[in-house]
Amino acid sequence: MSALWEKSSTWRWLVRKTRDSKRFFFVFATMCGVVPAVIGYGVMQITNSRNEQLEAQLRKTARPESLIFGGVNISRLSIFLMELDRRWKANCNDFPLLALGGEISSRYPSQSSLLSTRYLLQYNI
Numbered sequence: 001m002s003a004l005w006e007k008s009s010t011w012r013w014l015v016r017k018t019r020d021s022k023r024f025f026f027v028f029a030t031m032c033g034v035v036p037a038v039i040g041y042g043v044m045q046i047t048n049s050r051n052e053q054l055e056a057q058l059r060k061t062a063r064p065e066s067l068i069f070g071g072v073n074i075s076r077l078s079i080f081l082m083e084l085d086r087r088w089k090a091n092c093n094d095f096p097l098l099a100l101g102g103e104i105s106s107r108y109p110s111q112s113s114l115l116s117t118r119y120l121l122q123y124n125i
Helices: 002-007 009-020 022-047 052-060 064-090 095-100 114-123
Strands: none
Touching: 002 009, 009 022
């Protein structure tokens, strides 16, 4: 594979220019980072639709499992925000103690804490 790079005159020129000129190196590095970012941003702007009718149609024709996943994500987010609010109000730094006591929910629903279950039941989530 390196034989392709070693025998290419363009590659050798590029390596020589970046080695000898810091200005060329920084311009080349900037081009390698900025140009793809600008192209990606442009593609995202072109393909991102703000059409309300299209969004309504997509929501209406959504598959049941997509709706279930959306509901689960909303419930997990609400649990996270409630625990964050509780910790913020208490202004406590005893995160390890809460974790050892099982009062902090985990990422996985099978390992969720009793506190999170109580929140779910309390707020009918």
